[in-house]
Amino acid sequence: MKQDIIERLTRYVTIDTQSDPESNTTPSTEKQWNLLNLLNDELTDFGLETDIDEQGYLFATLESNIDADLPTVGFLAHVDTSPDFNATNVNPQIIEAYDGKPIQLGDTSRVLSQDVFPNMKNVEGHTLMVTDGTSLLGADDKAGVVEIMEALKYLTSHPEIKHGRIRVAFTPDEEIGRGPHEFDVERFNSDFAYTMDGSEYGELQYESFNAAEAIVTCHGVNVHPGSAKDAMINAVLLGQQFNSLLPPNEVPERTEGYEGFYHLMKINGDVEKTTLHYIIRDHDSHQFDLRKKRLIEIKNDINTHFEDNPIEIEINDQYYNMGEKISANPHVIDIPKRVFAKLDIPANTAPIRGGTDGSQLSYMGLPTPNIFTGCDNFHGPFEYASIDVMEKAIEVIVGITEEVVQTYQK
Secondary structure: OHHHHHHHHHHHHOOOOEOOOOOOOOOOOOOHHHHHHHHHHHHHHOOOEEEEOOOOOEEEEEOOOOOOOOOOEEEEEEOOEOOOOOOOOOOOEEEOOOOOOOEEOOOOOOEEOOOOOHHHHHHOOOOEEEOOOOOOOOHHHHHHHHHHHHHHHHHHHOOOOOOOOEEEEEEOOHHHOOOOOOOOHHHHOOOEEEEEOOOOOOEEEOOOOEEEEEEEEEEOEOOOHHHOOOOOEOHHHHHHHHHHOOOOOOOHHHOOOOOOEEEEEEEEEOOOEEEEEEEEEEOOHHHHHHHHHHHHHHHHHHHOOOOOOOEEEEEEEEEOOOHHHHOOOOHHHHHHHHHHHHOOOOOEOOOOOOOOHHHHHHHOOOOOOEEOOOEEOOOOOOOEEEHHHHHHHHHHHHHHHHHHHHHHOO
16 A cells, blocks of 8 residues: 555645635635546546535545445545645655655755654654655645545445445645635535544644734834934834734744744835734633734734824634534544554644644534644655555544444444
């Protein structure tokens, strides 16, 4: 199976499917259709009934092969890759039996090393797919796509494995936060589902951040610096002042576990106008609300020193902690936990320090935890995939379909 995984992952990652946050279409880029259409053809070749809508949501069904009243289980992955780094001309490299030594990435000066990425210790001896240093890999989330496709291929070629009705979905634009925005839960028609969009071996995640974005706009007054006294208002300095009033330790690089943060993603502007783009994250809903309130308080405090209220802020919620919905459906977690135990996979249920489509889908009525894919260092040139762990993820998918039968068959 490992060679099949390598060939399929190579085929998918070399298709550029980068999403675009500046676009107002769905999918946000036409090139996502290239992979969606390929998947539609391959699913049809498996003998599955497919349904793809005009917004790029590809659904497929593997019908039950058992005469029993079972819940329908779904598996999801997104086809788009991050807009944060180059995603064109992806040239994957295979490292056999990784020995733990630094990996030179192509002809670049970039080196994939345990000194910087200590979690790579966990994949020593594995077959790895890495980049050539000039692009991201796109294993987020094409590894998840591969795992679902390989699991379907295995199930369709092994009819002796009994399973209920299985739904799969391949979706656009997860990397720009819009993955579930046009997802039709009723049309998907699944009782519960799993996103194959995690990272390291053993992850089984059902808690995520509450998330919002904030755009802070600072309006200045630009006059000649020679006559600026008591007249100039420097929007750049207003932005610096705003950011300095946030707690310095509550940033991504200084937090972990359940700790929330403010993350200044981007700052643009000049004396006349400067914008700061933040994302706000917290697992606790009360703390999440306090974080948003704090931004507004800072804005108001600065504005009291000016006549024209030079700072404006727009805050938009993005998604919420899916744990609040999944906790009411414990079977959705109990099923994969039993599968992990049967496969001797240690379950890591630490919260996601981010979000997946499952965060939004759970609030849309489809409980959707997240399962590991075997990849790490997403969204940049140091991204890699463990083919060995991907193989285990495929076993988990197949195992879940079997466990549903054992759990619900009368």
